[in-house]
Amino acid sequence: MSEATTDGPMLAADGTPLKKSLARALRREKIRAFMLIAPLLIFILITFIAPIADMLFRSVENNIVSDTIPRAVQMLKTWDPDEDDLPDEDTYLAFYTDMVFAEERKQHTRLGTRLNYEKTGMSSLFRKSGRGVGRFDTDEYTDAFTDLNAAWEDPQTWLEVASEAGPRTASAITTWQAVLREEEDDPLEEDPTDWDVLYANLFADLSASDGYDNALLEEARVATAEIEPVSLRAAFDDIDEDWSDPEVWKTIQTYAATYTPGYFLNSVDLALTPDGIEARDEDQRIYITLFQRTLYLSLMITFSCILLGYPVAWILANLPARSANLLLILVLLPFWTSLLVRTSAWKVLLQQQGVINDILVWSRLIDEAGRLVMINNQTGTIIAMTHILLPFMILPLYSVMKTIPPSYLRAAKSLGATNWTAFWRVYFPQSVPGMGAGSILVFILAIGYYITPELVGGTQGVFISNRIAFHISSSLNWGLAAALGTILLAAVLILYWAYDKMVGIDNVKLGG
Amino acid sequence: MGLPPYATTGQRIWYYAFRVICGLIFFFLIAPILIIIPLSFNAEDFFTFTPAMLSLSPEGYSMKHYEDFFTNNDWQQALWNSVTIAPMATLLSVGFGTLAAIGLSQPHVPFRRAIMAILISPMIVPLIISAAGMFFFYSRIGLQGTYWGVVLAHAALGIPFVIITVTATLVGFDRSLTRAAANLGADPVTTFFRVQMPLILPGVISGGLFAFITSFDEVVVVLFVGSAGQKTLPWQMFTGLREQISPTILAVATILVAISIVLLATIEVLRRRSERLRGMSPT
Numbered sequence: 001m002s003e004a005t006t007d008g009p010m011l012a013a014d015g016t017p018l019k020k021s022l023a024r025a026l027r028r029e030k031i032r033a034f035m036l037i038a039p040l041l042i043f044i045l046i047t048f049i050a051p052i053a054d055m056l057f058r059s060v061e062n063n064i065v066s067d068t069i070p071r072a073v074q075m076l077k078t079w080d081p082d083e084d085d086l087p088d089e090d091t092y093l094a095f096y097t098d099m100v101f102a103e104e105r106k107q108h109t110r111l112g113t114r115l116n117y118e119k120t121g122m123s124s125l126f127r128k129s130g131r132g133v134g135r136f137d138t139d140e141y142t143d144a145f146t147d148l149n150a151a152w153e154d155p156q157t158w159l160e161v162a163s164e165a166g167p168r169t170a171s172a173i174t175t176w177q178a179v180l181r182e183e184e185d186d187p188l189e190e191d192p193t194d195w196d197v198l199y200a201n202l203f204a205d206l207s208a209s210d211g212y213d214n215a216l217l218e219e220a221r222v223a224t225a226e227i228e229p230v231s232l233r234a235a236f237d238d239i240d241e242d243w244s245d246p247e248v249w250k251t252i253q254t255y256a257a258t259y260t261p262g263y264f265l266n267s268v269d270l271a272l273t274p275d276g277i278e279a280r281d282e283d284q285r286i287y288i289t290l291f292q293r294t295l296y297l298s299l300m301i302t303f304s305c306i307l308l309g310y311p312v313a314w315i316l317a318n319l320p321a322r323s324a325n326l327l328l329i330l331v332l333l334p335f336w337t338s339l340l341v342r343t344s345a346w347k348v349l350l351q352q353q354g355v356i357n358d359i360l361v362w363s364r365l366i367d368e369a370g371r372l373v374m375i376n377n378q379t380g381t382i383i384a385m386t387h388i389l390l391p392f393m394i395l396p397l398y399s400v401m402k403t404i405p406p407s408y409l410r411a412a413k414s415l416g417a418t419n420w421t422a423f424w425r426v427y428f429p430q431s432v433p434g435m436g437a438g439s440i441l442v443f444i445l446a447i448g449y450y451i452t453p454e455l456v457g458g459t460q461g462v463f464i465s466n467r468i469a470f471h472i473s474s475s476l477n478w479g480l481a482a483a484l485g486t487i488l489l490a491a492v493l494i495l496y497w498a499y500d501k502m503v504g505i506d507n508v509k510l511g512g
Numbered sequence: 513m514g515l516p517p518y519a520t521t522g523q524r525i526w527y528y529a530f531r532v533i534c535g536l537i538f539f540f541l542i543a544p545i546l547i548i549i550p551l552s553f554n555a556e557d558f559f560t561f562t563p564a565m566l567s568l569s570p571e572g573y574s575m576k577h578y579e580d581f582f583t584n585n586d587w588q589q590a591l592w593n594s595v596t597i598a599p600m601a602t603l604l605s606v607g608f609g610t611l612a613a614i615g616l617s618q619p620h621v622p623f624r625r626a627i628m629a630i631l632i633s634p635m636i637v638p639l640i641i642s643a644a645g646m647f648f649f650y651s652r653i654g655l656q657g658t659y660w661g662v663v664l665a666h667a668a669l670g671i672p673f674v675i676i677t678v679t680a681t682l683v684g685f686d687r688s689l690t691r692a693a694a695n696l697g698a699d700p701v702t703t704f705f706r707v708q709m710p711l712i713l714p715g716v717i718s719g720g721l722f723a724f725i726t727s728f729d730e731v732v733v734v735l736f737v738g739s740a741g742q743k744t745l746p747w748q749m750f751t752g753l754r755e756q757i758s759p760t761i762l763a764v765a766t767i768l769v770a771i772s773i774v775l776l777a778t779i780e781v782l783r784r785r786s787e788r789l790r791g792m793s794p795t
Contacts, residue, residue, distance in 0.1 A: 482644065
């Protein structure tokens, strides 16, 4: 052997150092593996992870208030309810401006619905006010300015000159143009005198100013002294005296932020009020009860599954393979049958005029009047869901029990243990991992169930999932649905993490 | 575990009692599914056995609920939607899933655990939460209420099953076979289709069947992501059970049970075949 080969690094066939060459091959292999995974990863990220992230985002998002009434939100920031009873006239002007444009965009009702979750009556208040703002006496400004100079009837004036009047007018004109653009109207063909709100803002800007270079504006400014101001506070009070209730303004102020913990607080029967976090009214406290019921029913179901699954798994594990496989079909068939088929079966069986009651009446165990109520209550949910989730308990239990050598039991007995001691001290401890895996699996599946409780649970046997569905499709309180969903998701992920620690994701078995 | 000849009376009683208890539990598992089969042939619009059925007289039975299923427009539309959505979703899950499973089974994959957790997550997250999230997100991007929205959602739900079954098949895959193929001059694509694919095919098919049944039976997600135009069979059953209870549901249920039996048998056959191909003894 020459000196060179021992001194220098080992070389691959092409002359590069072996270490480098290996690293390169390894990197290429990694990239290739990753390229195979990448399409699916992107697919799942878009179709599944993004939706979940969206839900998490929606549980705190609260853009609607600041998007719909941005000016009022800005003004309310400086309003201190302890000092002044009501917001000042400027805030009312800002709110009036927002409401006119929101009404044009038909967004004021959505905002009303949103605020109604926090304070009842807001929805009708906003609907009513949307109709009312068009009939305010602000047309007096319009008449005064157009009488003064016909140029104020020309949209051209508004687009070119009026923005110089001041910030309020400028922002009102910007929104005005945006609204017209959304409706695909040309501002130049629009009659500004239909928009009293522009003149009201112009008036406010002009009266606050000291003077302008522009002759038209200066002329108008001088004339404002002659115009009688219209009190918007009084005008809103005319629509509904709730607008003179500081509580209404405080609610808007509290929920003006872009992000809010409000939905999460609602999910645990608390509410974010102007005075801090408070418990909700007695009659609105349902979620804590619902979470407790979901936990209680899921535990009951898990327990019933252990009770029914254990003997079955035991007999499957101890019978000869041939008959065990045959009996296993009885477990796998329900596992494979559509969830709705099984739920409809239970609906058929458990009804008051259903098969079980008919058999009981026929066998004279109960009389016609005493038919049992087994559906549309918690009993119905527990029975049907135990049946549906039982295979998820039996299969992991069975696979663990199959690995326990039967000789252990015989050894225990030959050493003098009774049947019970042998089972309890020797067999049972070894089957606990299977039971734990099965229990967590059943419990995870149970707390997120929706279809079965919805169909057989009535009002007393429904889960938190049913409430989430209700908020998405009926009450349209999506934020609350998202917050409830986030809490449920967190619970499931914690349990899942425990499952992973105990069994490992890779060990999930599908139907034997 | 037979009963030893020296067993005491107590042990005998317990032995038989235990078997009776197990029998009852098996009965509990299977009876609800079996009971709907005769009920679906009910001649009346009842959900229970009529006296005519109990006396086994032919008048008590009829095919009218099946006729209703095959002639009623709502049910036929629902069936059509189900058979157009499920195969497309399955195709997507199997295509993406198989590739990724092969990628994941390579010896050096960075972040393997994290990737696996993301890919399996649609199976772990409760359906109602997936449904809520998809409803929010798909309405933002205009997929809510469309055929493709439902297909993509169902494909996502089916992917974990494909990943799990195909990965399980690849565990026993002899990697020297691909090296041998490469050694004999096959390029990676040829190796994949001529060597690897035939061996993992049973796993791929049973993963596909899982994905298919997931989509075919799925109701929560389609309820939120779909609109009236994507009403599938389970959705129609769900509305049927909640609003206008009609025994046609039992006829549909019976048909679905028959389909499950066929699928169950297919998967079992495939599993055995796959184990035989990989040289494992069938269990």
